[in-house]
Amino acid sequence: MTTKILVTDDISSAGIDVLSTLPDATVDVQTGLSPSELLVAIADADALVVRSQTTVTEQVIAAAKRLKVIGRAGVGVDNIDLEAATRRGILVINAPDGNTIAAAEHTFAMMISLARHIPAANRDLLAGNWNRKKWVGVELRGKTLAILGMGRIGTEVAKRAKVFGMTVLGYDPFLTEDRAQSLGVQKSDLDSAIRAADFITVHTPLTKETHHMIDAGKIAMMKEGVRIINCARGGIIDERALADALRLGKVAGAAIDVFESEPLALDHPLRQCENVILTPHLGASTVEAQENVAIQVAEEIVQVLRDDTFEHA
Ligand code: NAD
Ligand code: MLT
Numbered sequence: 028m029t030t031k032i033l034v035t036d037d038i039s040s041a042g043i044d045v046l047s048t049l050p051d052a053t054v055d056v057q058t059g060l061s062p063s064e065l066l067v068a069i070a071d072a073d074a075l076v077v078r079s080q081t082t083v084t085e086q087v088i089a090a091a092k093r094l095k096v097i098g099r100a101g102v103g104v105d106n107i108d109l110e111a112a113t114r115r116g117i118l119v120i121n122a123p124d125g126n127t128i129a130a131a132e133h134t135f136a137m138m139i140s141l142a143r144h145i146p147a148a149n150r151d152l153l154a155g156n157w158n159r160k161k162w163v164g165v166e167l168r169g170k171t172l173a174i175l176g177m178g179r180i181g182t183e184v185a186k187r188a189k190v191f192g193m194t195v196l197g198y199d200p201f202l203t204e205d206r207a208q209s210l211g212v213q214k215s216d217l218d219s220a221i222r223a224a225d226f227i228t229v230h231t232p233l234t235k236e237t238h239h240m241i242d243a244g245k246i247a248m249m250k251e252g253v254r255i256i257n258c259a260r261g262g263i264i265d266e267r268a269l270a271d272a273l274r275l276g277k278v279a280g281a282a283i284d285v286f287e288s289e290p291l292a293l294d295h296p297l298r299q300c301e302n303v304i305l306t307p308h309l310g311a312s313t314v315e316a317q318e319n320v321a322i323q324v325a326e327e328i329v330q331v332l333r334d335d336t337f338e339h340a
Contacts, residue, residue, distance in 0.1 A: 036078035038100045042321025066090040085111040096331045098324040105233045125319030126311035131183035133310045134258045137282035168192035173224035176231035177202045196220040233260035243268035252279040258310045261286035270296035
């Protein structure tokens with residue numbers, strides 16, 4: 028019987044090329060499937076490859092009769108029911124570092140855009156105006172940046188912030204004093220970090236502990252005029268509380284790439300706020316990162332399926 032590898036989100040063709048090297052395998056690319064279409068497509072698949080659009084629920088896993096491995100071309104696996112997969116003995120693999128630089132650079136682009144009003148000034152100019160006074164910004168140099176989550180991406184953001192002359196506070200239960208020192212980062216607890224910061228950026232996974240880690244109560248502790256960035260996962264920040272704080276001016280600006288529900292609803296309150304920069308989950312969207320994660324995950328899948336064929340030979 029041939030091996031079927033089902034790919035349900037757009038991944039770089041470099042990854043498809045790697046998957047196609049597996050002998051006797053068909054690579055079936057079906058993107059934009061409805062939940063019921065996914066249940067049909069998954070039934071005879073040996074491997075599934077996704078990014079963040081496909082939600083791999085318990086029901087999807089139950090419908091998969093031959094599934095051995097799920098590959099996530101990216102970092103976050105919060106769109107996959109890991110418990111259900113584990114119960115069925117299905118391996119879940121990701122590509123943990125292929126898009127680190129892309130996400131860190133997007134975070135920095137967001138931070139600078141916020142500080143200098145670049146998207147708003149651009150819109151204003153294109154509308155025919157020349158408002159040099161309206162768009163006076165702030166410098167990053169001398170400002171305090173709180174990084175919540177000092178893993179791969181948080182660390183790369185910290186390195187860049189140091190070059191810009193920022194004071195960096197790092198909050199992460201796994202950040203050691205030695206590591207913080209070597210990065211020039213001050214290890215901090217959550218409340219101290221957010222109280223002191225001019226800019227706050229989140230880089231944790233979305234878990235039960237990090238869900239709404241930034242809520243109305245935490246926003247109340249922050250400085251007037253703080254600026255907040257989320258290029259990690261929707262749900263780490265309470266979006267409604269953020270929208271309220273933006274409207275009241277407590278938060279001077281927010282740059283958000285990821286949302287509790289994607290795509291972002293047309294009537295979402297963040298869309299009504301003037302001082303926001305919103306991008307449609309673009310953190311990992313560079314040519315380089317997409318090639319990296321697609322190749323990384325495809326190579327692992329080929330390895331798993333090869334080993335499986337070998338075991339059953
Ligand atoms: P990572 O695993 O390297 O780092 C995450 C860090 O968060 C770890 O150091 C961990 O100790 C820390 N952490 C976990 N729980 C915490 C908590 N309760 N409080 C404080 N720190 C906590 O992951 P990464 O590669 O740096 O990715 C970070 C996030 O960025 C993930 O949510 C990932 O899905 C997301 N991401 C988004 C994009 C995008 O397109 N916007 C791209 C890549 C990654
Ligand atoms: C990730 O977690 O890697 C990101 O969400 C990137 C993506 O898949 O777009």
